Amino acid sequence: MSKIRLSTISTTAPKKLDKEKIKAETREILIELDELQNLLYAQHKYSVLMVIQGMDASGKDGVIKNVTGTLNPQGCTVRSFKAPSTEEAEHDFLWRIHMHAPGKGMIQVFNRSHYEDILIQRVHKWIDDKIAFKRMRAINDFEKLLSVHNETRILKFYLHVSPEAQQQRLVERTEDPRKMWKYNENDLAEAKLWDKYMDVYEDAFNHCNDIPWIIVPADHNWYKEYVIALTLRDTLKSLKMKYPRLKK
Amino acid sequence: MSKIRLSTISTTAPKKLDKEKIKAETREILIELDELQNLLYAQHKYSVLMVIQGMDASGKDGVIKNVTGTLNPQGCTVRSFKAPSTEEAEHDFLWRIHMHAPGKGMIQVFNRSHYEDILIQRVHKWIDDKIAFKRMRAINDFEKLLSVHNETRILKFYLHVSPEAQQQRLVERTEDPRKMWKYNENDLAEAKLWDKYMDVYEDAFNHCNDIPWIIVPADHNWYKEYVIALTLRDTLKSLKMKYPRLKK
Numbered sequence: 001m002s003k004i005r006l007s008t009i010s011t012t013a014p015k016k017l018d019k020e021k022i023k024a025e026t027r028e029i030l031i032e033l034d035e036l037q038n039l040l041y042a043q044h045k046y047s048v049l050m051v052i053q054g055m056d057a058s059g060k061d062g063v064i065k066n067v068t069g070t071l072n073p074q075g076c077t078v079r080s081f082k083a084p085s086t087e088e089a090e091h092d093f094l095w096r097i098h099m100h101a102p103g104k105g106m107i108q109v110f111n112r113s114h115y116e117d118i119l120i121q122r123v124h125k126w127i128d129d130k131i132a133f134k135r136m137r138a139i140n141d142f143e144k145l146l147s148v149h150n151e152t153r154i155l156k157f158y159l160h161v162s163p164e165a166q167q168q169r170l171v172e173r174t175e176d177p178r179k180m181w182k183y184n185e186n187d188l189a190e191a192k193l194w195d196k197y198m199d200v201y202e203d204a205f206n207h208c209n210d211i212p213w214i215i216v217p218a219d220h221n222w223y224k225e226y227v228i229a230l231t232l233r234d235t236l237k238s239l240k241m242k243y244p245r246l247k248k
Numbered sequence: 249m250s251k252i253r254l255s256t257i258s259t260t261a262p263k264k265l266d267k268e269k270i271k272a273e274t275r276e277i278l279i280e281l282d283e284l285q286n287l288l289y290a291q292h293k294y295s296v297l298m299v300i301q302g303m304d305a306s307g308k309d310g311v312i313k314n315v316t317g318t319l320n321p322q323g324c325t326v327r328s329f330k331a332p333s334t335e336e337a338e339h340d341f342l343w344r345i346h347m348h349a350p351g352k353g354m355i356q357v358f359n360r361s362h363y364e365d366i367l368i369q370r371v372h373k374w375i376d377d378k379i380a381f382k383r384m385r386a387i388n389d390f391e392k393l394l395s396v397h398n399e400t401r402i403l404k405f406y407l408h409v410s411p412e413a414q415q416q417r418l419v420e421r422t423e424d425p426r427k428m429w430k431y432n433e434n435d436l437a438e439a440k441l442w443d444k445y446m447d448v449y450e451d452a453f454n455h456c457n458d459i460p461w462i463i464v465p466a467d468h469n470w471y472k473e474y475v476i477a478l479t480l481r482d483t484l485k486s487l488k489m490k491y492p493r494l495k496k
Contacts, residue, residue: 090351092397098346103338138397141389149340149386 004205006198009215011162013223022226029229030070036236040105041075043241047102047152050232051113054159055197056187057169059218060111063159066221067229068109077102080111093117093135094142101146107232114139115204122200123193132200136207143211153235154211157228158201159218163194252453254446257463259410261471270474277477278318284484288353289323291489295350295400298480299361302407303445304435305417307466308359311407314469315477316357325350328359341365341383342390349394362387363452370448371441380448384455391459401483402459405476406449407466411442 013019040046050068052060064078079100088096094114102108118135121127127135146152161169170191173183190197205213214231218224261267288294298316300308312326327348336344342362350356366383369375375383394400418439421431438445453461462479466472 087351090353090398091349092393092400094393094397095346095349098343101339101343103335105338134396138389138393141386141393145340145342145386145389148382149342150338152340 004202004209004213004215006160006202006215009160009217011160011165011217011219013217013220017223019220019222023222026222026226026229029226029233030067032233033071033229033236036233036241037071037075037107039241039243040107040236040239041072042105042243044105044244045151046239046241047104047150048107048232048235049102049146049152049154050107050109050228051115051154051156052109052111052159053113053115053119053157053201054218055161055166055194056184056190057166057173058159058161059221059224060159061182062221063157063225063228064109064111066225067232068107071107075105076107076109078109078111081113081116092138094138098142101150102152104150114142115208118204118208119197119200122203123196132203133207136204139208140210143208147211153239155231155235156211156213157231158205158213158215159224160215161218163191165219166191166194252450252457252461252463254408254450254463257408257465259408259413259465259467261465261468265471267468267470271470274470274474274477277474277481278315280481281319281477281484284481284489285319285323285355287489287491288355288484288487289320290353290491292353292492293399294487294489295352295398296355296480296483297350297394297400297402298355298357298476299363299402299404300357300359300407301361301363301367301405301449302466303409303414303442304432304438305414305421306407306409307469307472308407309430310469311405311473311476312357312359314473315480316355319355323353324355324357326357326359329361329364340386342386346390349398350400352398362390363456366452366456367445367448370451371444380451381455384452387456388458391456395459401487403479403483404459404461405479406453406461406463407472408463409466411439413467414439414442 013022040048052063054060068076068078081097084096097110097114100108100110117127118132118139122129122132143154147154170183170187173179173187205215214227216224216227261270288296300311302308316324316326329345332344345358345362348356348358365375366380366387370377370380391402395402418431418435421427421435453463462475464472464475
């Protein structure tokens, strides 16, 4: 498989696409997802793990609100991973992650994930490369465990924004009273580490691609949401699920 | 490494050993363990996972009571794994196990463990060999995760009893009012599957030996407890732990 180079991948929607048409199509997909999620839950065989990664202000919360937010919350849960708690840091880095792996029939969304342990931690040199590459192998083993041993379909999305789009959104957070709660004075300092983040992201993509990453152009929210809804729909459809028969 | 063949390993204490001397030595070791456990907890770097496996009536509960029962319960917890709950069965077989992996500084005891998923499940053909061997690979990955990524020292003990000793203990449970609570009518049926259990245990030992199994002759409780206390003591000593300096 050819290597993923973020600088060669567009952050914008393909020019030929019509925004309103795509938004209408997304609405149709979300209606289809309703029935597909019901089947997933009823058949109780497969589960889906959606990993949402991306730089600050890349639109992770928006995906969760607009795509997975339309699903039945009985069968869809979201977990945000922040800095590890004291208890979590007592354990290996996958311990707190494993606890939130989806049970059969469930769709679990990770807002950030185990990948942070090879991203922010590398950028700030809290871990060295040797540990980072060991962790990548552990991540591959772990994702295999979920998929082979519990029929979990893992969808790993990277929300690919340009540094300009990020900057604009971060500034908005300082100006828009409805967005100020999201502002973190640390974000601007982190944004200056852009190139370093791109390097470690590329390593994550290229070394943890047994279950492939999906790079989502994310400068336009309507396109980003369309790609993610479409991927989820196609994944669920490919499972050829059936409602279980009445037990006698 | 040469293959483990249970039929070639004695289930009894070496004849030359003096029971009373060994019991006195075990008491000394338990006193040493008190200080070593304190160090483990204070240094907060390593942890220990003791996996206790064995046939019914092989003396698992006795080890937990007499060896680990003397440790400081603030730094030592025991988890018994029974048939999976409905929630646990929704997940891959290591999900419920991972949750109880020891945090730094802790000694965690597993009374039965993830190994049951390649033992009882194989004997009763709830899983086929293909799944069993896949699980063994997942177990190796998992144990590596704990040891490489959280400095957990894993001690896997198999309490090796003879079928005659087991039979005698099971009969005792039907006759001794203090032991009747342990009796399970299923145990006698399981005991008839002895040879099948030995086969699947040998597979577990020979395929999941990256972190080596310790086969403990267990017909004599005094010897079994000595071996386990000694192994734990030597493991903790080998860590060359030091009390942390005062933080300034």
